[in-house]
Amino acid sequence: MLEVRSLAKRFGGLRAVKDVSLDVPAGSITALIGPNGAGKTTTFAMIAGFTVPDSGAVRFAGTEITRWRPDRIAALGMVRTFQITQPFAGLTVAENIRVGAFLRHHDVTEATARARAVGTRLGLGPMLDRPAAALTVAGRKRLEVARALATEPRLLLLDEVMAGLNPSEVNEIVALIRQVRDGGVTILLIEHIMQAVAALAETAHVLAEGALIASGTPRQSAADPAVVEAYLGHGAAARMARHE
Amino acid sequence: MLKYWPVLLVVAALLPLASSSQFLVNLAMLTAFSALLGQGWNIACGFGGLTSFGHAVFFGIGAYAVAIMQTRFGINPWFGLPAAAVLGAAAGAVLGAAAFRAGLRGSYFALVTLAFAEVFRILANSLEITKGGLGILIPLHPALANFQFDDRREAYALVLAVLAVAMGVAAWLRRSRFGARLVAVRENEDAAAALGIPLVRTKTQALALSGAVTATAGVLYAQMFLYVDPSIAFGADRSVEMLLVAMIGGAGTVWGPVLGAIVLHLIQDTARLLIDTPGFAPMLYGAILLVIIAFMPNGIAGLRLPALRRNRVRDA
Ligand SMILES: Nc1ncnc2c1ncn2[C@@H]1O[C@H](COP(=O)(O)OP(=O)(O)OP(=O)(O)O)[C@@H](O)[C@H]1O
Ligand SMILES: [Mg+2]
Numbered sequence: 169m170l171e172v173r174s175l176a177k178r179f180g181g182l183r184a185v186k187d188v189s190l191d192v193p194a195g196s197i198t199a200l201i202g203p204n205g206a207g208k209t210t211t212f213a214m215i216a217g218f219t220v221p222d223s224g225a226v227r228f229a230g231t232e233i234t235r236w237r238p239d240r241i242a243a244l245g246m247v248r249t250f251q252i253t254q255p256f257a258g259l260t261v262a263e264n265i266r267v268g269a270f271l272r273h274h275d276v277t278e279a280t281a282r283a284r285a286v287g288t289r290l291g292l293g294p295m296l297d298r299p300a301a302a303l304t305v306a307g308r309k310r311l312e313v314a315r316a317l318a319t320e321p322r323l324l325l326l327d328e329v330m331a332g333l334n335p336s337e338v339n340e341i342v343a344l345i346r347q348v349r350d351g352g353v354t355i356l357l358i359e360h361i362m363q364a365v366a367a368l369a370e371t372a373h374v375l376a377e378g379a380l381i382a383s384g385t386p387r388q389s390a391a392d393p394a395v396v397e398a399y400l401g402h403g404a405a406a407r408m409a410r411h412e
Numbered sequence: 413m414l415k416y417w418p419v420l421l422v423v424a425a426l427l428p429l430a431s432s433s434q435f436l437v438n439l440a441m442l443t444a445f446s447a448l449l450g451q452g453w454n455i456a457c458g459f460g461g462l463t464s465f466g467h468a469v470f471f472g473i474g475a476y477a478v479a480i481m482q483t484r485f486g487i488n489p490w491f492g493l494p495a496a497a498v499l500g501a502a503a504g505a506v507l508g509a510a511a512f513r514a515g516l517r518g519s520y521f522a523l524v525t526l527a528f529a530e531v532f533r534i535l536a537n538s539l540e541i542t543k544g545g546l547g548i549l550i551p552l553h554p555a556l557a558n559f560q561f562d563d564r565r566e567a568y569a570l571v572l573a574v575l576a577v578a579m580g581v582a583a584w585l586r587r588s589r590f591g592a593r594l595v596a597v598r599e600n601e602d603a604a605a606a607l608g609i610p611l612v613r614t615k616t617q618a619l620a621l622s623g624a625v626t627a628t629a630g631v632l633y634a635q636m637f638l639y640v641d642p643s644i645a646f647g648a649d650r651s652v653e654m655l656l657v658a659m660i661g662g663a664g665t666v667w668g669p670v671l672g673a674i675v676l677h678l679i680q681d682t683a684r685l686l687i688d689t690p691g692f693a694p695m696l697y698g699a700i701l702l703v704i705i706a707f708m709p710n711g712i713a714g715l716r717l718p719a720l721r722r723n724r725v726r727d728a
Contacts, residue, residue, distance in 0.1 A: 239605050255603070258595075259599060268608075271608040271609075276589060316607070319608055
């Protein structure tokens with residue numbers, strides 16, 4: 169479904185993403201994990217057309233989409249959410265979601281009905297007619313997902329949609345993501361909560377300092393010495409091995 | 413009672429048509445005309461968040477187009493009107509495509525629009541076809557067929573009709589897919605793009621629509637006063653008046669420009685009675701703008717008038 173080849177991006181002297189290649193098979197849930205500042209969000213931004221890569225290529229559903237504008241990519245069926253939530257603050261929650269629904273539904277009544285259904289499914293029912301600015305952090309995360317889902321994507325890019333949620337909220341959203349995938353949507357997600365990644369993803373790619381250092385099942389990836397070092401610092405894997 | 417204020421406003425707008433007082437008709441006409449100008453600006457800038465400081469360019473294009481067409485080529489202004497509207501739309505499309513493709517936003521876009529209008533003012537001042545600084549006098553032939561009015565009430569009725577159309581456009585923006593997506597672009601461009609909205613195209617279309625409405629206002633002006641010159645057509649104070657009217661009343665609402673025009677004329681005419689020095693109007697505009705930005709960013713519409721609030725929450 170998605171093929172990323174050798175993406176790279178520099179910000180001034182900082183090589184935020186060095187050489188990232190990964191595949192997301194159709195119907196899968198794939199995770200992209202890694203420490204803070206590893207370049208995960210930058211990778212997402214390049215895949216979805218928000219940041220122009222210095223080099224590399226992206227193919228989505230058999231189409232070469234490198235350097236396409238985000239709206240064309242969304243129209244083709246790949247939609248991202250934002251780690252730093254970006255609500256339309258002056259609009260209600262339902263109106264926010266409806267903007268997404270308008271991508272596939274030109275009829276206003278139909279788009280409104282779709283938006284309300286999607287919002288309700290994401291647990292935003294009681295908030296639908298409130299201004300988006302009144303949402304809590306958890307509510308804003310849900311709104312990001314709801315808006316993206318309302319576009320009826322084939323591939324959904326979720327950037328830390330569980331950050332700041334409490335454990336029961338995390339469980340809810342894990343169940344929801346699984347349900348979305350079972351509905352035929354392929355998912356690529358960035359997540360720090362390992363327990364959620366383990367519960368959801370078939371494959372986890374680990375990014376550190378702009379480079380992919382491991383790929384495998386979440387359990388394999390988490391146990392990889394290179395990954396332990398990336399998270400905990402140089403020598404950490406050896407120290408842990410000694411303690412065992 | 414307060415709930416029905418739009419109805420009261422419509423009745424109040426129609427009353428002068430039955431009056432024989434020139435003063436009253438004139439006052440009502442100028443107010444309605446300001447509301448029309450404000451609505452022209454509001455369509456792109458209120459709904460789409462485009463910060464145009466040079467909307468006079470569309471007004472001037474409309475006024476000059478209809479004046480040149482009839483004085484040079486003998487084209488009846490009734491045919492000149494749609495042609496001028498098309499020219500206004502084309503100007504909006506060209507300006508929008510150029511500015512938005514270059515990624516201009518906020519104050520950069522404001523400066524470019526300001527410069528655009530200024531370039532047109534200078535051109536109008538120096539070109540032969542616009543008769544330079546002398547301006548164009550449209551020969552007086554009062555007859556409805558010539559789009560000239562003996563009776564001010566006829567002119568007023570026409571301004572009201574065009575204002576109604578412009579408000580219809582705004583009402584359509586509140587209810588349509590295009591309008592909702594335009595508002596989304598205003599609220600957050602990144603999020604809008606992520607949800608599949610083409611930013612450049614959407615903003616350019618809004619500017620073209622706004623250009624057409626504003627050019628139509630220019631046509632009405634030329635036919636009411638039968639005279640156009642470069643600063644009447646393209647002057648910066650015209651641009652400021654437009655955005656002020658919309659912002660006082662409430663940008664991005666259907667009734668905002670009407671309320672704004674009424675309030676602005678009240679303030680302006682009262683002030684003129686008290687202080688009558690040249691250069692006072694721009695100062696007054698500046699002061700009002702500051703007050704609005706500082707204390708009521710959503711204009712009168714932000715003050716929770718029942719009908720406006722209801723529209724706000726449910727539609728859009
Ligand atoms: N627009 C930018 N300009 C300059 N530097 C940037 C820009 N965007 C990101 N960076 C830098 O690039 C690096 C990678 O950032 P990125 O946001 O991709 O990391 P991340 O893996 O998503 O981290 P986190 O887990 O904290 O969200 C960071 O050092 C960041 O400061
Ligand atoms: Mg990130």
